Amino acid sequence: MSLRSHFPVFSHHSDLVYLDSASTAQKPGVVIEGMKQHMEQEYANIHRGAYDLSEASEVLYHGSKEAVARLINARETAEISYSYNATSALNILASSLVHSGQLRKGDKVLLSRAEHHANIVPWLIAKETIGIEVEFIGLDADFGLDFRDFEAKLTPDVRVVSLTAASNVTGSVFDLVRARDLIRSKNPSSIFMIDGSQAVPHFRVDVQTLDIDYLVFTGHKLMSDTGLGIMYGKKSLLKSLVPSIGGGGAINWVHEDSFAPAGLPSRFEPGTPHIIGAGSLLRAIEFMESIGGYTEIEWIEKDLVHYTLEKWGEFKKQFPEIKLIGSEKEEGRIWVFSFATEIMHISDIADAFADQNICVRAGHHCAEPLMQNQGITGSIRMSLFLYNTREDIDRFFEVFTEILSIKN
Ligand SMILES: Cc1ncc(COP(=O)(O)O)c(C=O)c1O
Structure with missing residues (x-):
């Protein structure tokens, strides 16, 4: 059974795709x-x-x-x-x-x-x-x-x-x-x-x-x-x-x-x-x-990092102008992914995600020196946690594709 059922927020918002756990995590019952x-x-x-x-x-x-x-x-x-x-x-x-x-x-x-x-x-x-x-x-x-x-x-x-x-x-x-x-x-x-x-x-x-x-x-x-x-x-x-x-x-x-x-x-x-x-x-x-501690969390994380990078590999072929601000290697990273683009304003992208009930964050993520170092002013960040699934990642890239395609 997915760990999602332990988190009441998802029973109140059945189509919610929560991809903002680097900001704050949802709470188990x-x-x-x-x-x-x-x-x-x-x-x-x-x-x-x-x-x-x-x-x-x-x-x-x-x-x-x-x-x-x-x-x-x-x-x-x-x-x-x-x-x-x-x-x-x-x-x-x-x-x-x-x-x-x-x-x-x-x-x-x-x-x-x-x-x-x-x-x-x-x-x-x-x-x-x-x-x-x-x-x-x-x-x-x-x-x-x-x-x-x-x-x-x-x-x-x-x-x-x-x-x-x-x-x-x-x-x-x-x-x-x-x-x-x-x-x-x-x-x-x-x-x-x-x-x-x-x-x-x-x-x-x-x-x-x-x-x-x-x-x-x-x-x-x-x-x-x-x-x-x-x-x-x-x-x-x-x-x-x-x-x-x-x-x-x-x-x-x-x-x-x-x-x-x-x-x-x-x-x-x-x-x-x-x-x-x-x-x-x-x-x-x-x-x-109770769910198996770090062993279980790391196992879920490994799978979702692998899947996100796989999807990203397909996505970037279609949108080469989008930049991943982070490593494309599965090792040595957690499930936080930031994307920079000049095609559209990142706040407009985050708003378009929000219209589909997908929670991501746009901005400098309280890391302005890093942004300056990367030559950008902000990024779209999607971040996962133990209640997320491969379907959430599918949905993220599906909607991201729709948003950018309309703009193009
Ligand atoms: C790496 C890091 N350090 C510190 C903080 C600050 O946490 P808080 O706002 O709970 O003080 C955050 C929050 O995003 C963070 O990501």
Whole structure:
């Protein structure tokens, strides 16, 4: 049975072709039901509540972190804190590195040309405020990291290397094993930070095997509610990091003129957290586990990547002016495909898809430096997930052909 039946949205919109999962994933029934159940039966604020409802919420919140620790192979839940989304987690990390004096004027942060704005702007803010340097590693012909450029730019003044594990535009998966080995051999004191927003929903990002110092990702792309960012850090590093944010729940004590931050992970979670969101992430991870985990997801993904590239091969013969912004190789990519064209405005193409109930996204996908590097202003992006089928891909290319044929 297709996994589609687990997602209620498709029973409400029977002809929906949802090809926008790189933006956000649809939610399985167990996540939706779970949220309702938690709100009806187990909801109260966490943090030292003596009564049963508060304890139940605390159990849910902690259970969610245990599930995340399983997913990414963290050593303990103290290494995991929640924030608002991946963007806020990256902002917290960048500003806390500055606040802790671990990132100073003249220090260099190395990013890739394929980063999402979430992993660019926090560093540019640090550039503006304290004068760090931000440099970008180029891409190779398959949209992977250009390791020759990487090695040349990995100079002793590099304090942080922050890379996406998979691009939200090209679908390329970066070789993080090679990146780790290069960093650890050439500049072992630099911080190895990973944006797993597009990767964690698709394949295992094992923080211990990859020796990742900090990992962030975002719950809603993994089928949880929106409003939940996940921030992993090695315990020794998190202990050395002075939070740039603070407030209730994140302190040990407060006096009129001073305060002491709480222990881990609460010190990075001031205020009331998204308790129901955390519960929804727990249910989403349990759902992934129940369908066979990453083994099953990767199996479905391999088939749909193969099929999309096959269809693309036929399509591009008819429309050679359409450009795939990404690799045509099946290996080393996820199921995110971006197409650039000058035949028609991309917003008009997305509107024409929408008229047929096909959800794709047009624009720069919050990756303007990548667009500039490719000499384009935007692309049409179709992105798949475990509820998609070969029929969805057929429909995409069928309608894309119709749209372009009318224009021609
Ligand atoms: C690679 C990557 N990083 C970060 C983000 C930001 O995620 P959020 O908007 O949930 O903070 C996205 C979202 O598209 C992304 O694709």
